[in-house]
Structure formats: structure tokens, C-alpha cells
Amino acid sequence: MHQLAAGNKPEPSASIVVVEKLVKRFGHFTALSDVNLSVGAGEKIVLCGPSGSGKSTLIRCINHIEKHDGGRIVVDGVELTDRMTDVNSIRREVGMVFQSFNLFPHLSIVENCMLAPMKVRGLSRAEAQERAIGLLRKVRIHDQADKYPGQLSGGQQQRVAIARALCMQPKIMLFDEPTSALDPEMVKEVLDTMVELARDGMTMVCVTHEMGFAREIADRVVFMDRGTIVEEADPETFFRAPSTERAKDFLGQII
Numbered sequence: 001m002h003q004l005a006a007g008n009k010p011e012p013s014a015s016i017v018v019v020e021k022l023v024k025r026f027g028h029f030t031a032l033s034d035v036n037l038s039v040g041a042g043e044k045i046v047l048c049g050p051s052g053s054g055k056s057t058l059i060r061c062i063n064h065i066e067k068h069d070g071g072r073i074v075v076d077g078v079e080l081t082d083r084m085t086d087v088n089s090i091r092r093e094v095g096m097v098f099q100s101f102n103l104f105p106h107l108s109i110v111e112n113c114m115l116a117p118m119k120v121r122g123l124s125r126a127e128a129q130e131r132a133i134g135l136l137r138k139v140r141i142h143d144q145a146d147k148y149p150g151q152l153s154g155g156q157q158q159r160v161a162i163a164r165a166l167c168m169q170p171k172i173m174l175f176d177e178p179t180s181a182l183d184p185e186m187v188k189e190v191l192d193t194m195v196e197l198a199r200d201g202m203t204m205v206c207v208t209h210e211m212g213f214a215r216e217i218a219d220r221v222v223f224m225d226r227g228t229i230v231e232e233a234d235p236e237t238f239f240r241a242p243s244t245e246r247a248k249d250f251l252g253q254i255i
Ligand code: ADP
Pocket: 026, 029, 031, 049, 050, 051, 052, 053, 054, 055, 056, 057, 058
């Protein structure tokens, strides 16, 4: 790769995440083998592939929720290793949004957003609250700040989960099928929030089968099957002319 003379495409040295020859096993089962991926600053990647292909495992390894067995993962210049004692130093920089919203049910919406910035970033209560309200406003849910998660719809809860992750001011946001547990009428509000985030310049890796979303924001679509990356392309190319049979089969099933 070479440095681009103009434009806002990142140069390789600006990678937020570098994954090289990644291997992850569960017992005798190899869930990921020889996965290579780098995510440039500001880049938006959509990760897709059949169920069981290793998408969640890959992003869980990047967040160090799962420990890898081979290869390297470097996040914001720091290599993730077994010996790593300060996992929080990685989690601070990596925001994660799951299929199930994982909000703390006993905390109000605003308190859900204040907790980690106070505990991990050392913000005062007042600072954390100000930041939380600002980001809840951004996802257009500040009027619900004093409610509890159980009082909100699924789409609203997922937008809170996005705001909560943003309160840590992460360098990258990882999304693992953020809309697949939602009722259809709530999918759009969450995707709209993600599109806005993308337009603000956030670096994002999104596991999703929402192909309209992929076409709209992805710089690259990465297709996985059976624990490896099989194909990568810009969305237009990937959807119009996938180069592998496996990607063709997959697209045939979801579109
Ligand atoms: P995807 O997100 O693409 O559907 P996953 O990353 O969840 O796929 O899973 C990839 C493979 O690894 C699957 O075969 C799954 O059964 C297996 N796997 C994932 N997590 C575990 C685990 N904790 N223990 C054993 N096998 C697992």
C-alpha cells in the first residue's frame, strides 16, 4: 500500500486495528484461521457471512473478550497479549454494541451512560452527566434520560447502548448484529443513528446483514466463511459481482 496524495483516506500507519494471521480455537475446533484485517482511522467496514463463520469471534478477539491462540492483534498501537494486565486500556478505546442491548436494568438511562466514564476514565459525576446528556441528545433520546431500560422500546434501548459506548470517546466502534434482535419497525432508527455516526467520521466495524446500510456507509465489505476472510471489496463490487461461489450463495440467501 502507498500513501495517498490527497483526500481523507487513511494511510496504513494510521490503522486503528491491525489483525495478522489470527488463529482462535475453542478446544479442538478452529473458529478463526489466518485472518488478516486492518482498519484505518475513519474507515467503515461491514463484516458479513453465514452464521457460525466467526464474525462475532473476530470482533470479540479485537475487544479482548476472547483471547486469541495465534497471530497478532494491535489496537491503537498496543498489541493484545495473554500477559496483558490492563484490559481496560483496550476497552477504553473500543466501543462495543451487541445484539442484546446489555444495559444495566437497575440503573437509569443517564446512569447507564455515566458509569464507565466515571469508573474507567475518571470523570467526575458532573462531567459524566454532562457528557451523557450530550450523547443521549445526539441519539435523540435525552428526554428519556431518567427512565429505566425496561421502560424503553428495543430500538430506544439500542440507541442508548450506542450513546453509552460513545461516552467513553472510543477510537473505534464495533457492532455485532445491532439490529437483528429488533422488531422490524425499530431497525431504521438504529441504522439511522449508525449512519450519522459514520458520517461524523467514526471508525467502525459492523457485523450486519443490512445490505442497504452496507451500501450506504461501508468503505469495504469483508465476507467471512468457515473462520476465514474469503472476499473483500467495496460494497458496489461485492453486491454486483461477488468473486467467490461462497459469497454468491450467501447473497442469494439474504437478498
Ligand atoms: P458468527 O458470529 O459468524 O455467527 P461465531 O463467531 O459466533 O460465528 O462462531 C464461530 C464458530 O465458533 C461457531 O462454530 C461457533 O459454534 C464456535 N464458537 C463460538 N464461541 C464458542 C465458544 N465459546 N465455545 C465453543 N465454540 C464456540
